[in-house]
Amino acid sequence: MKNKKNSNKPKTRSTRWQPSHESDDLVFAVCDRFLRQLGVASGSASAAELGLKEEKKGAAAAVSHWLKEFWGRPDLNREKIYPLFWEAAHRGFLLLEPPMEKLLADRLGKQYAIDAQRQHIKVVNSQGDEASKHVAAAAADTVVDLIEQVAQEKLIHRKPGEPVPAVHLGMGAGYATMLVAQRIAGRVGSGVKFPPLVLHAISAGGFLANEPQKAPATYFSYFDRNFLDIECVTLFTETVVWNEDYDRVKNNPGTRRAFERKNEIDIFITSLAAAQHEHGLLEQFLARLMEEKLLKRETLDNMYKAGWIGDVQFCPYSNDGPLHDICPVRAVTLFEIEELVQFSQQPGKYVVLTAGPCGECGASKSGALIPLLVNEKLKLWTHLVTDTRTAREIMTTDES
Numbered sequence: 001m002k003n004k005k006n007s008n009k010p011k012t013r014s015t016r017w018q019p020s021h022e023s024d025d026l027v028f029a030v031c032d033r034f035l036r037q038l039g040v041a042s043g044s045a046s047a048a049e050l051g052l053k054e055e056k057k058g059a060a061a062a063v064s065h066w067l068k069e070f071w072g073r074p075d076l077n078r079e080k081i082y083p084l085f086w087e088a089a090h091r092g093f094l095l096l097e098p099p100m101e102k103l104l105a106d107r108l109g110k111q112y113a114i115d116a117q118r119q120h121i122k123v124v125n126s127q128g129d130e131a132s133k134h135v136a137a138a139a140a141d142t143v144v145d146l147i148e149q150v151a152q153e154k155l156i157h158r159k160p161g162e163p164v165p166a167v168h169l170g171m172g173a174g175y176a177t178m179l180v181a182q183r184i185a186g187r188v189g190s191g192v193k194f195p196p197l198v199l200h201a202i203s204a205g206g207f208l209a210n211e212p213q214k215a216p217a218t219y220f221s222y223f224d225r226n227f228l229d230i231e232c233v234t235l236f237t238e239t240v241v242w243n244e245d246y247d248r249v250k251n252n253p254g255t256r257r258a259f260e261r262k263n264e265i266d267i268f269i270t271s272l273a274a275a276q277h278e279h280g281l282l283e284q285f286l287a288r289l290m291e292e293k294l295l296k297r298e299t300l301d302n303m304y305k306a307g308w309i310g311d312v313q314f315c316p317y318s319n320d321g322p323l324h325d326i327c328p329v330r331a332v333t334l335f336e337i338e339e340l341v342q343f344s345q346q347p348g349k350y351v352v353l354t355a356g357p358c359g360e361c362g363a364s365k366s367g368a369l370i371p372l373l374v375n376e377k378l379k380l381w382t383h384l385v386t387d388t389r390t391a392r393e394i395m396t397t398d399e400s
Helices: 024-042 059-070 078-090 102-111 131-156 175-190 243-250 253-260 281-291 297-305 337-344 366-374 388-393
Strands: 120-124 167-171 197-201 230-233 240-242 267-271 310-312 315-318 329-331 350-354 383-387
Touching: 024 059, 024 078, 059 078, 102 120, 102 388, 120 131, 120 388, 131 167, 131 175, 131 267, 131 350, 131 383, 167 175, 175 267, 175 350, 240 243, 243 253, 243 329, 267 337, 281 297, 281 329, 310 366, 337 350, 366 383, 366 388, 383 388
Parallel strands: 120 383, 167 197, 167 267, 197 230, 267 350, 350 383
Antiparallel strands: 240 329, 310 315
């Protein structure tokens, strides 16, 4: 039966055809059909197995013919199939799951004496420029699994007549967590039934006017487009403040409520930054203060002398543990490192740590990751997601 609904005619927003003007159902149908036709063309499956007619045309031409016959769209020739396919990818209809290196993850767990009952490691088999994105994708998929797990645990304790309990996600600042947020929000159309969600900003996030996307308050908007039942608890404050102002800032109207509700968080999503790296947010902030003559260079030198090797949510640490009172400024964050370690040890609480290469330049963060594996004062994670390059760099010579 032919389907010639008017709703599927190209929109007249512009005289020139654009794939972005087509409806979701048509774009998805093209993507689905094209992939199945490619399977036939490659010989990996027969037309009968995929529910298609045997056609001698190429995949794009076959889809174009199908659109003409069943959608009443003779205007969509084979040259337009490829833009429609990439439009499907842009809309999140294609979900690629990066492959995992389970053996390497097991070796890491063994080498660093990781308690497999409490802490879990995933190593993404990805290298090169896209590794950071694939690590973020795997971390997001881990979070989605945890959302379903937490939702089921809460339903068990739900009393008759009570509303469906929400799952609370705490999100830190930075490029990696931004990618995780995008992927989670994009999973709505992949068959996942999400419970009500409450998104908590762990810190104010970015401070650079040209990089607002690194602040949790901005990437919360990814969820607004896809979720009906969602609440946001944002932290409206400076990213970093002078130590003497910290208690006052915590009690400001824009921050007090966020601190009062932090114990509601079920799943904490964050990443780490390496010290002395140009794209680390804390490093950038301190450098900006020095440019403005508000901080002396010796402050940064003192942090390096104290062993600053990395930071999580703007909280610096060395191989020996968190660094306190080494700097005249501190981050406004719901959780200090010690609190995050305690959080991760509570039943039903989870911390997903992404530890791939820098998403902006590809630099390794392996040196900053090792203390989070070996020092009990820094074991703040329950789920660690990294890439093969980082994993191999932190293996000992005997193990590699």
